[in-house]
Amino acid sequence: MTHSGTQRSMEKDMADAVSETMAEAMPENRERQPAVTMSSRLDSDLGLDSLTRAELLVTVERKFGVQLPEQLLSEADTPGDILDEVMRLRGGQPEQKQESGREEGEETEAVLDPGEENREHFSVPDFATLQEALGWHAQEHPDRTYLHWVKDYKDVRSLTFGDLHKGALRVANGLFQHDIEARDTIALMLPTSHDYFYGFFGALYANAIPVPLYPPMRASQIEEHLKRQATILNNAKARVMITVPEAKKLAAVVKGMVPSLEHVLTLDEVWAKPLGQPVTGAKGEDIAILQYTSGSTGNPKGVSLSHANLFANIGAGNEVLQVDQDDVFVSWLPLYHDMGLIGTCLSSLWYGMHLVIMSPLLFLTRPQYWLWAIDRFGGTLSPSPNFGYELCLKRIDDEDMEGLDLSSWRVAFNGAEAVSPDTVVRFIERFSKWGFRTESMAPVYGLAENCVALTFPEEPREPVIDYVDRESFQKDGEAKPVSPDDESALRFVSCGKVIPNHDIRIVDDDGNELDERQEGNLQFTGPSATRGYYRNEDKTKELFDGKWLNTGDRGYIADDNLYLSGRNKDLIVRAGRNIYPGEIEEVVGELDLVRAGCVAAFASGMGESEGERLIVVAETGEKDEKKLDQVKEKIRRIAMDSLDIEVDEVLMVGPHTVPKTSSGKLRRNDCRLRYERGELERKKEPVWRQLARLAGATWRQQGQRSLRSAARWLYSAWAWAAMGLVSVPVWVLVNILPGVPLRWQVVHWGSRLLALLTGTGLRTAAAARLRNLPDGCIIVSNHSSYLDALVLAALIPVPVSFIAKAELMKVRGLKRFLTRLEIEPVERADVQNSVGDSRRIAESAGGRRLVFFPEGSFDAAPGLRPFQMGAFMTAAVLAEKVIPVAITGTRRKLPADRWNPRPGPVSVVIGERIEPEGDDWKSAVQLRDRARKTILEMSGEPDRLLR
Known part of the structure; x- marks a missing residue:
């Protein structure tokens, strides 16, 4: 057959597959189906929603003998798009797949098996922050697997605590190189993958606040999606968004809609050399994440959740569930929602449980993967909204489940949306033949405002369904029990009892607490409760009723069990x-x-x-x-x-x-x-027209952003020009003028002139302490930028000798200049030479003023690094006073590894002199600790010595 004949044959088979899927999904339209062409739009022309499109992919796989990537569910707009991928895979001679899920499971059982990894038990300490939890696991058992990411039966990727820790340190350093500061917000628009976890914990390791967002599902809805995400990004004032390469193409449009957004980056662009350790300074009461509500009844609101909130919720839930480190959490839930992120991933991290994740798109296309993963990994805990259980009932055939064993599944959480009594009953009946136990089905209730969990079944039991009189409930709000045989009865599923250390109540519209079985407004309180909505005072006021928080949901309590009836706004x-x-x-x-x-x-x-x-x-x-x-x-x-x-x-x-x-x-x-x-x-519009409209609506913002960017580059160019104008005559004069005092005055006034020309305001506190320096003293300062030496030179009017790295003496034209200013070089890399340099300086420094940067070096990350001992050993030996100095503002003005200075002031605080108490090592250590503590307090920097 010719190539064109093969193409036509495959197009016919593709059209048949689409028609078959439409006939099964919409049997009432069997005789009136629209004509299927390779350019037909799957949504607008053929009316295929996400689930039907998922069914289409399964049909295509069986017809053509290929396995399609799950991202095709969101990327394919026409049958032609799917056919292109089929032809690409067929060209690579793909392996023929069996139709039965059992054969797939047998073929790949070894791949999905977690292996013989040593899952030893250990005691988990009381963590203050999420980053502290990850750091502890990475230090105690770096090779222990944190999670397995199931991409498909033959592609399962593990991630250890140690690898996650290292990756997060790389991302944190990359964020610092993009000018992130403490408590900045970092938007994460990433699919389920290892990259998501690197980005999430990288933001935490940088002492920033991660903001999970959901990526666009369909290009045809890109305009609405970007508008909703812009609402979130503007509320969060996000400075950086980490996303996939496809979304990065829209960076200009997104930044035009969000004035605070400075960078739209892929993870590869954030990946850098790892920090030595996370930036410290985060506290339990600090915001850990901003969890935005789904916006089902209005615009999404950013729920501020602290580390303490999260640990209180996870701990209370684990107490009810009696979790063990032998438990295995299996989840397909998206990582941008509280149930998927907090309830599953972070709870697993906190307790050191094994986590198995997969993409929501993979679940939608092949829901049997979820159940087979529970089987293969011995999953004990696994959550899903009600529709997930319903999808398994509709989409999984018995032959796909042959040999399945769900007996390990002890808690099947059913929450995040209304729980259907019919779904609960039918799922138990259907899957009991594969080992699913009735008491495993656990309807639960939670909300982002309480992190995630609020009520759980107190112990394993059959799901409880309450039958109440319709008339009494709808007219008087009384949940009057009736017989299950009453066909008019309303049915409500129990969501369990409130978790430990928390409380719930039902109140009327005036805030009066109602009796049992009286329907009203649900309120809660407890240590997991949010402090409010981020930058939204009005909604925060609506949320609180004294110590109680309004859920917006309605329900009633019977025998301490919560039954939900709906949303107030609905x-x-x-x-x-x-x-x-x-x-x-x-x-x-x-x-x-x-x-x-x-x-x-x-x-x-x-x-x-x-x-x-x-x-x-x-x-x-x-x-x-x-x-x-x-x-x-x-x-x-x-x-x-x-x-x-x-x-x-x-x-x-x-x-x-x-x-x-x-x-x-x-x-x-x-x-x-x-x-x-x-x-x-x-009317649905082409993607290009939607983007054009968005770009047109944000042209003013994009223009202003371009002007600001141009202004920054102009300032940078001027700063370097000013540096050239000042440094050349300073270099010449230092090289020809006699006497160190005269040369120092040239450097001092040259540095002040440079600050003036670049608009750098030098703010000083206790400046007199630098003007009245004794002849013999040791000045120690924190070090965060190449500008630090210039700042001190501009503020110190009397000659001082800087202790500088020896590499500078190898720079052509600098050696004579530095020597004439009595700069003292020291070796940093060679320990033996470094000790010799320190001894030489101590022996020859009597009566001189020495300036040390005891951190030795600097990087883009904030924080005070450990101090080296040279300065303090010199002070102890010479019995000279130590003068601590704290500089702030230079890192922002010229960060490490960057050569584009920015406008901004610099502040310098000079501390009181510290007298040495002896001339031995112990005295030097005491000097170091006192000086470092003083500089920490004066600078406000986080302490990078803490671990």
């Missing part, structure tokens, strides 16, 4: 009855022609004379108006007959119309606003 009040949209949406989503999970119910017209109207918006792929009218009528009838609810208006809309959060939750309020503005079904 509540619909009709004829004195409380109606929750979730029940309507679930019933409507089961109808033919309606896309399940893509139905939104809300009240519109609040405050208008005719009162609120109940609106139901349902997505469908059907185009026939007659059939759509029939569906609308059926929705009204079912709502009235089954739920006794009158629907005022039903809208049948196309796929991807109902807005959702990154976690798949319905954004009902956003849907309502779009409906009221008449923008519900917005």
Whole structure:
């Protein structure tokens, strides 16, 4: 067959695969399917949502005998895109895959096996910060595996505590080289990978605050995605965003929308030589992360969570779960949400448990990977929102699970969204044949404002489903128990009891606590509770009610168990009855022609004379108006007959119309606003047009940013020009003038002139202590920039001798200049020569003023490094006073490894003289410690001596 014939054959097979998938996903449209071409848009033309697209990839894999990368789920816009990847893989003669998940498991069992790693037990100390926890694990057992990243059956990548520690140190140093300062915010828009953990802990090691963000799922929604992310980035005032190379291409647009954002970088661009150790100074009460809410009822809010909050929550949860270091956490949850990041990854880190992660996209395309990973790694703890369990029920065939053993799975968390009683029951019934135990299913409740966990089942038990009288509950808010045989009963799943050291209560709208089985507003308090929303005082005030925090959720308590009924902002009040949209949406989503999970119910017209109207918006792929009218009528009838609810208006809309959060939750309020503005079904536009509109809207900001950048470079050029104008005559005069005092005056006034020309304000405290220096003394200063020597030269009017690295004497033209200023060279690399240099200086320095930088060197990271002993041994031997000096501002003005100086002031504080108490080593050590403590206090720098 010719190449063109093969191409046509493969295109036909691809079109058949798409048609088969559409027929299975939308059987009601089997006879009216749109024509499939290689350029058909998967979403707008064919109506394939994320789950259906995932099913399509599975069908294509089986038809063509290839294994497609899971990122194709978000990257492919047309069948042609998928075919291109198939042809690329076929050209490489891929291995033929078996259809059965059992054969895949048998073939790769050794790959997924965690191996014979020694998982010895150990006592975990009380950590103050996350970085302290990682540092401890890296020091105590660096080769112990922290996590396995499952990319697919044949690609499982491990990451040890030691490797994570080293990678985080590299990222931290790279952040410092991009001018990050303490408590700056670092946005992480990275998929599940080792890179995410390097970036997260690298930010912490730099004493910055990581801000997890979710990457865009589909290019067709890029405009809306960037706008929502810009809201978060502006609230966080992020200075750096670490992301994937594809997103970096949009850096100019993003920076145009976020004035504070200075750098959009890939991890490779942040990767640098590792720091010697993390920057210290973080405390337990400091913000550890900003966890942004999903924004299901409004704009995302940044929940400020301290290290102490996180450890209190993790510790309370572990106490309930009775975790052991033999436990294995398996998760496919995204790392930008609290349940995936805090509840899974950070809790595993804290306790030293084994963690197994995989991409959410991999789970969506092949949900059986999740269950096989639990089997192969002996997973004991694993979480999922309700829809994940539902996806397993719908997408996994029995033959794919042949030989599966889920008996190790002791806690299957079900949270992060409403828990469906039907899903709970059906999952237990279906997977019990593969060892899943009834008591393993654990509906839970939590929220970002409490880190993650708030209620857990107190002990292993069957899920508890409460049946309550519909009339009493909707009219009076009383959860009156009725028989499970009552077909009209409302059903609520118990989310367990409040975790230790925390408390919950139910209150009415006036804040009065309600009795048991009375529905109302849920509040909580405890050591995990946030201090508020980051840079959002108004929402923080709404959050707090004295010591209690409002969850925004409604529910009731019975036998100390929490039962949730819905969200306050979603509540619909009709004829004195409380109606929750979730029940309507679930019933409507089961109808033919309606896309399940893509139905939104809300009240519109609040405050208008005719009162609120109940609106139901349902997505469908059907185009026939007659059939759509029939569906609308059926929705009204079912709502009235089954739920006794009158629907005022039903809208049948196309796929991807109902807005959702990154976690798949319905954004009902956003849907309502779009409906009221008449923008519900917005026409999808090409990506280039969306980006062009964003760029056009931010042209002013981008122009201002360009001007600022140009101004910085102009300043840098002028600073170096001024340096040349000053240094040349200073160099000439020092080389020809007689006497050290005269030469020093040239250097002193030359340095002051340079500060004047570059607009560098020299702020000094206790400057008289430098003007009245005794003839014999030792001046010691912190060292963070090449500018430090110039700053001291500008402030000290009398001759001093700097102790400098010997390498400077090898620079052409400098040796005579430095010698005539009585600069004393010392060896840094050769220990023996360094000791000899120190002895030589001590023997010849009597009566001279010596200036030491006892740190010896500097780098881009903040903090005071360990002090070398030369200065203090010299002071002790000569019985001369030590004068501590703290310089701040030079690191920002000219950081290490950078040659573009920036404007800004420099501050210098001169401490009181420190007298030596003897001439021995012990006295020198005491001098060093006293001087270092003084400089630490005066400079405000973190202490890099601490470990």
